[in-house]
Amino acid sequence: MIKRFLYSQKVAPYVFVLPFILIFLIFWVYPLGSSLSMSFQKVTLGQDAQWVGFDNYTKLMGDKTFFKAVANSAIYMVLTLVILIPFPMLFAVLINSKLMWAREFFKSSFFFPALTSVVVAGTIFRLMFGEMEGSMINSILGLFGIEPMKFLKGQVTGYIALVALATWRWTGVNMLYFLSGLKNIPDDYYEAASIDGASRFQKFTKITMPLLKPTSIYVLTISIYAGLAMFIESMMLWNGNNSPKNIGLTIVGYLYRQGIEKNNLGYAAAVGIVLLAITMIINLTQLAFSGMFKKED
Amino acid sequence: MKKKWLVTLLVLTMTSLLWGCGAKSSSSSKGETSVLDAGAGESATELSYWTFVELHGQHFEKMLEKWNKANPDRQIKLNVTVMPYDDMHNKLSIAVQTGVGAPDIADIELGKYPDFMKGTPQLEPLDDVVKPYKDTVVQSQLDLYSKDGTVYGLSTHVGASVAFYNTEILKEAGVDYKTIVTWDDFKKAGMQVYEKTGKYMGTADTSATWQESMMLAQQGADFTDEAGNPKVNSEQMIKGLSILKDLKDNNVIATIAGGQPDTEEAYGEFNSGNYATAFMPLWEMSRYTNYMADLSGKIAIAPIPVIEKGMPRSYGGGGTATVVTKTAKDVQLAKEFIAYAKLSLDANIEIWNTLGFDPINMDVWDMKDVTHNPENKFVKYFVNNPFDVLNDIKSEIKLIKSTPASPTINNILCTVTLNEIFEDGKDIKKALDDAQAQIEQELK
Numbered sequence: 176m177i178k179r180f181l182y183s184q185k186v187a188p189y190v191f192v193l194p195f196i197l198i199f200l201i202f203w204v205y206p207l208g209s210s211l212s213m214s215f216q217k218v219t220l221g222q223d224a225q226w227v228g229f230d231n232y233t234k235l236m237g238d239k240t241f242f243k244a245v246a247n248s249a250i251y252m253v254l255t256l257v258i259l260i261p262f263p264m265l266f267a268v269l270i271n272s273k274l275m276w277a278r279e280f281f282k283s284s285f286f287f288p289a290l291t292s293v294v295v296a297g298t299i300f301r302l303m304f305g306e307m308e309g310s311m312i313n314s315i316l317g318l319f320g321i322e323p324m325k326f327l328k329g330q331v332t333g334y335i336a337l338v339a340l341a342t343w344r345w346t347g348v349n350m351l352y353f354l355s356g357l358k359n360i361p362d363d364y365y366e367a368a369s370i371d372g373a374s375r376f377q378k379f380t381k382i383t384m385p386l387l388k389p390t391s392i393y394v395l396t397i398s399i400y401a402g403l404a405m406f407i408e409s410m411m412l413w414n415g416n417n418s419p420k421n422i423g424l425t426i427v428g429y430l431y432r433q434g435i436e437k438n439n440l441g442y443a444a445a446v447g448i449v450l451l452a453i454t455m456i457i458n459l460t461q462l463a464f465s466g467m468f469k470k471e472d
Numbered sequence: 473m474k475k476k477w478l479v480t481l482l483v484l485t486m487t488s489l490l491w492g493c494g495a496k497s498s499s500s501s502k503g504e505t506s507v508l509d510a511g512a513g514e515s516a517t518e519l520s521y522w523t524f525v526e527l528h529g530q531h532f533e534k535m536l537e538k539w540n541k542a543n544p545d546r547q548i549k550l551n552v553t554v555m556p557y558d559d560m561h562n563k564l565s566i567a568v569q570t571g572v573g574a575p576d577i578a579d580i581e582l583g584k585y586p587d588f589m590k591g592t593p594q595l596e597p598l599d600d601v602v603k604p605y606k607d608t609v610v611q612s613q614l615d616l617y618s619k620d621g622t623v624y625g626l627s628t629h630v631g632a633s634v635a636f637y638n639t640e641i642l643k644e645a646g647v648d649y650k651t652i653v654t655w656d657d658f659k660k661a662g663m664q665v666y667e668k669t670g671k672y673m674g675t676a677d678t679s680a681t682w683q684e685s686m687m688l689a690q691q692g693a694d695f696t697d698e699a700g701n702p703k704v705n706s707e708q709m710i711k712g713l714s715i716l717k718d719l720k721d722n723n724v725i726a727t728i729a730g731g732q733p734d735t736e737e738a739y740g741e742f743n744s745g746n747y748a749t750a751f752m753p754l755w756e757m758s759r760y761t762n763y764m765a766d767l768s769g770k771i772a773i774a775p776i777p778v779i780e781k782g783m784p785r786s787y788g789g790g791g792t793a794t795v796v797t798k799t800a801k802d803v804q805l806a807k808e809f810i811a812y813a814k815l816s817l818d819a820n821i822e823i824w825n826t827l828g829f830d831p832i833n834m835d836v837w838d839m840k841d842v843t844h845n846p847e848n849k850f851v852k853y854f855v856n857n858p859f860d861v862l863n864d865i866k867s868e869i870k871l872i873k874s875t876p877a878s879p880t881i882n883n884i885l886c887t888v889t890l891n892e893i894f895e896d897g898k899d900i901k902k903a904l905d906d907a908q909a910q911i912e913q914e915l916k
Contacts, residue, residue, distance in 0.1 A: 219591045234916055305737070306729050328895055415558060417883065419678065419731070419891040435562045437879065438569070438587050
């Protein structure tokens with residue numbers, strides 16, 4: 176009986192996916208449900224929560240700081256998409272090319288930053304972009320006769336530092352995704368194209384790009400939510416969650432400020448639900464456009 | 473159709489991960505724990521203590537030794553955990569909220585304190601242990617950490633604000649700090665300093681409200697009205713900030729890296745002699761001795777300039793309360809110990825000796841052998857004795873109220889408003905009106 180159960184082709188798949196389902200239910204569905212209910216409550220330190228209906232949401236709609244945080248996260252996401260997809264793809268193609276020398280060296284040096292802790296990297300970037308004359312970036316600028324800048328106090332310059340940190344850290348990881356994608360493209364296609372007299376550029380646009388599409392979609396999806404979920408980078412770069420004029424405040428940062436720093440967990444839960452809604456809408460739209468929902472032939 | 477659901481589920485899973493990402497950072501720093509047994513025997517009760525200032529642990533160590541000697545049948549071992557400021561308060565509030573994992577004793581900084589007083593405070597009332605010491609300490613420091621007449625936290629110091637002048641720079645510019653009484657005097661002196669040395673007389677703080685508190689205290693005003701409602705766009709606030717802005721426009725003061733004198737970046741700036749003055753509560757002294765060794769023998773302490781002669785020259789700034797949580801192992805023992813370690817005469821003398829703070833038992837201020845002890849590192853470091861200044865301004869130390877709105881007021885002013893005014897040159901009235909609107913919105 177047990178044997179029949181274990182060997183049953185109908186049951187086996189369910190057994191295999193069971194751990195995932197359990198983890199999903201306990202660690203995701205349950206917290207999701209409780210934050211949803213919490214977003215309709217007023218939660219105070221050590222006291223029973225009160226139901227307040229849509230109060231948290233209506234308050235959120237009039238909250239300028241929240242919209243600032245949403246805008247910051249969105250801009251950061253777009254900037255990382257613009258930089259962290261084309262460039263890693265290009266580097267991957269270059270490294271994958273037969274003409275490339277010291278391939279392993281470049282691969283590992285690009286990947287190396289991803290191994291450092293964000294906390295350490297953020298702190299070092301904070302010091303590099305410090306506003307004092309002696310900080311690294313300002314002394315480099317000084318060589319060209321440019322006055323010291325207060326990088327972390329301005330919106331644009333602050334984002335330069337933030338995006339520099341992201342680029343430094345994630346280029347290697349995305350490059351690795353593209354490299355593994357490239358490995359799956361058979362050489363035959365390129366050979367055939369060469370025989371037909373295709374140029375290098377044509378090969379790239381007609382063979383490499385389309386065949387990298389699944390990888391690109393994957394990288395795009397994770398980059399979208401990584402961009403919207405960014406928090407620690409900003410927290411480390413500004414040495415805390417409170418950047419001047421909130422230039423580095425992200426949605427998760429605002430959630431953290433309201434929920435943890437100000438003990439307003441109900442309001443923070445509402446921020447979280449809105450964040451979930453935004454990411455779901457963007458990602459599902461993006462996946463629908465790229466054809467992920469189409470029936471496979 | 474099935475597949476569509478699967479993909480949706482997958483995306484949902486991934487986006488749910490966002491929350492996981494957010495929570496991770498709080499575990500990034502666990503803090504350092506050390507056990508102080510201070511001669512305690514086998515039967516000693518172990519209590520845990522969280523703080524965000526390493527030096528506070530040293531003070532407790534000294535007091536613990538005395539306590540264990542005096543109370544052989546009620547000895548204590550103290551597990552001290554030092555964590556960064558934000559981390560400690562965040563962890564403490566979660567622990568208090570959930571009722572799990574809170575220490576027996578903890579330090580809470582004034583800026584965060586109102587958060588712990590919301591609704592029914594989840595801390596032990598301390599009235600019974602405060603009683604024996606009530607007449608010896610400053611009443612306003614007890615009131616500061618009380619709710620509805622019940623004391624929940626024990627203050628560390630008065631935090632009387634003073635001016636710290638770098639006499640070397642002033643000498644170079646031919647300025648005598650003793651002649652500075654009003655802001656006009658300060659402006660004249662500052663312009664002379666900038667002209668002669670190219671250095672700034674002081675800082676325009678963007679990440680702390682010490683200077684605004686000082687300006688409000690001089691005019692008998694506050695960040696909140698009588699009822700505790702925020703009022704940051706008051707006439708007095710505009711006037712105070714206008715004076716500071718005018719100083720900045722004349723190159724008397726300038727913004728500083730770190731945003732205010734009590735930050736690591738600013739210690740470096742002061743230590744290299746780029747700014748001559750800091751207007752800070754007296755506890756800034758310990759920052760000088762610890763982080764600005766090069767300035768030893770050069771810093772003089774004086775009353776803060778005022779708008780018009782005769783206005784109060786100081787206010788109590790900052791502060792840390794030691795509290796006992798509801799979940800403490802031995803509540804009574806913890807309460808009695810912190811009262812002993814913070815309020816007794818011995819404790820107040822040690823608070824000056826170890827920490828360099830102005831103790832809340834003002835009798836200590838007159839104990840010449842304690843305050844003028846030539847072996848004391850603070851006495852050695854500064855040009856003049858701080859208590860000479862303190863006793864001079866003793867009756868002028870005003871209090872800036874701490875209300876449930878205070879954390880929000882601070883947050884908005886320090887992240888947005890002061891930066892707009894001093895870095896971007898935004899109109900003061902407009903910036904303050906915006907701040908008032910945002911504060912009201914957040915407190916809704």
